[in-house]
Each structure stands twice: as C-alpha cells, then as structure tokens.
Amino acid sequence: xxxxxxxxxxVTLSEEAFLTINCTYTAxxxxxxxxxxxxxxxxxxxxLKATKADDKGSNKGFEATYRKETTSFHLEKGSVQVSxxxxxxxxxxxxxxxxxxxxxxxxxxxxxx
Amino acid sequence: EPEVTQTPSHQVTQMxxxxxxxxxxxxxxxxxxxxxxxxxxxVEFLVSxxxxxxxxxxxxxxxxxxxxxxxxxxxxxxxRSTKLEDSAMxxxxxxxxxxxxxxxxxxxxxxxxx
Numbered sequence: 063x064x065x066x067x068x069x070x071x072x073v074t075l076s077e078e079a080f081l082t083i084n085c086t087y088t089a090x091x092x093x094x095x096x097x098x099x100x101x102x103x104x105x106x107x108x109x110l111k112a113t114k115a116d117d118k119g120s121n122k123g124f125e126a127t128y129r130k131e132t133t134s135f136h137l138e139k140g141s142v143q144v145s146x147x148x149x150x151x152x153x154x155x156x157x158x159x160x161x162x163x164x165x166x167x168x169x170x171x172x173x174x175x
Numbered sequence: 176e177p178e179v180t181q182t183p184s185h186q187v188t189q190m191x192x193x194x195x196x197x198x199x200x201x202x203x204x205x206x207x208x209x210x211x212x213x214x215x216x217x218v219e220f221l222v223s224x225x226x227x228x229x230x231x232x233x234x235x236x237x238x239x240x241x242x243x244x245x246x247x248x249x250x251x252x253x254x255r256s257t258k259l260e261d262s263a264m265x266x267x268x269x270x271x272x273x274x275x276x277x278x279x280x281x282x283x284x285x286x287x288x289x
C-alpha cells in the first residue's frame with residue numbers, strides 16, 4: 063500500500079543554518095504531496111504542496127520539489143529561524159481514495175538561537 | 176481566511192463514557208474527515224465522509240465510532256464507550272471541490288481517557 067517515510071528526528075540546528083528534511087514515498091499512480099507543520103500546542107497547518115512531477119511547492123522560505131524519479135519530496139530552507147521549531151509532516155494523497163492523506167511519522171525540528 | 180473549528184479543545188473523560196467531538200468544517204466544503212494522533216505517533220486516518228455518508232474508513236474506526244452531520248454546518252465524531260487507548264488528539268478536516276486536493280485541518284481536540 064501507499065506509504066511515506068521521513069527522516070527521524072529530532073533535527074537540531076542553529077539559527078540561519080540550512081535545513082533539509084528528507085521524505086520519500088511509495089504510491090500507485092500519481093499522488094499529490096504535501097508538507098504540514100505542527101507548531102507546539104497547535105493543529106496541523108498546510109505548509110506547501112505539489113501535485114505533479116517536477117512541481118515545486120514553496121511557502122515561508124520553505125521549498126520542496128516533487129521528484130518522481132527518486133520518489134522524493136524533500137523539504138528545504140536556506141536559513142532557519144527559532145520560530146521554525148515545530149514538527150514537520152510529509153504526506154501524500156490520491157484522488158481515488160477520497161483524497162485521504164497518508165502520513166509520515168513527522169520530524170521534530172529544534173532551532174537554537 | 177476560512178477555517179475549520181473544533182470543540183472542545185480538550186476533554187477529559189472516564190473510561191466507558193461516551194464522547195462527542197464537534198467540528199464546523201469550512202463553509203461550502205463537501206468532503207469531511209477525522210484523523211487522530213496518539214501522543215508521539217503518526218497521524219492516522221479514521222474516516223472520510225461525502226454526500227452524507229461514510230466514503231471510507233480505517234480499521235481503527237470500529238463499531239465504537241460513528242460520525243454524523245446533524246445539520247448543514249456541524250460534523251461530529253462520537254465514541255460510544257471510550258477506552259484508555261482512545262486518548263489522542265483528534266483532528267477534523269475538510270476539503271472543497273474548488274480547493275484541488277488540499278485538505279484543511281482544525282486545531283484538534285485533545286481527548287484524555289482516565
């Protein structure tokens with residue numbers, strides 16, 4: 063069945079460091095890919111998405127490119143801030159499944175000043 | 176910006192009690208979902224609802240769970256007889272026909288069963 067694999071956390075970085083959180087997926091057909099973020103004590107917020115191969119999603123300085131050949135959707139940011147500390151979830155959905163989301167385990171990101 | 180709202184934000188209940196979690200999806204959205212996240216674990220799909228009926232449900236969504244859209248705005252999740260392992264954050268979500276495949280989530284209802 064469909065699945066999403068994320069790098070394990072926590073990931074601890076200093077402010078202004080470069081961030082990469084790896085995400086790979088297994089799916090039939092052509093899923094859409096998402097990154098959601100969960101700040102401490104809050105709900106799930108959509109960070110960015112990509113719906114087809116080679117699409118790049120971006121938001122708040124974060125980027126991820128849909129790579130069909132490597133079945134990956136890695137999250138990157140050039141210079142992280144303390145306020146980026148959160149749990150980041152990679153997810154996929156397929157139209158034929160009522161757009162149900164399949165989730166990765168989440169990666170906790172800790173940014174130190 | 177329209178948002179999904181959930182109540183209560185936190186509920187503590189005795190084992191064996193019934194719980195109803197309430198959600199108001201984004202107006203004009205037609206797809207509704209419940210997900211849950213046990214502390215420290217993955218987000219798990221429970222159920223999807225479309226056209227006034229369940230369209231898909233997971234193995235977690237057994238006879239103890241039910242969903243209802245009692246009027247044009249609310250979408251509820253009922254757990255008939257709660258167990259300790261039902262303690263989790265429950266997220267309601269909705270999707271419109273014009274939002275592509277983007278699902279919007281509420282802030283969650285944290286259920287603690289004691």
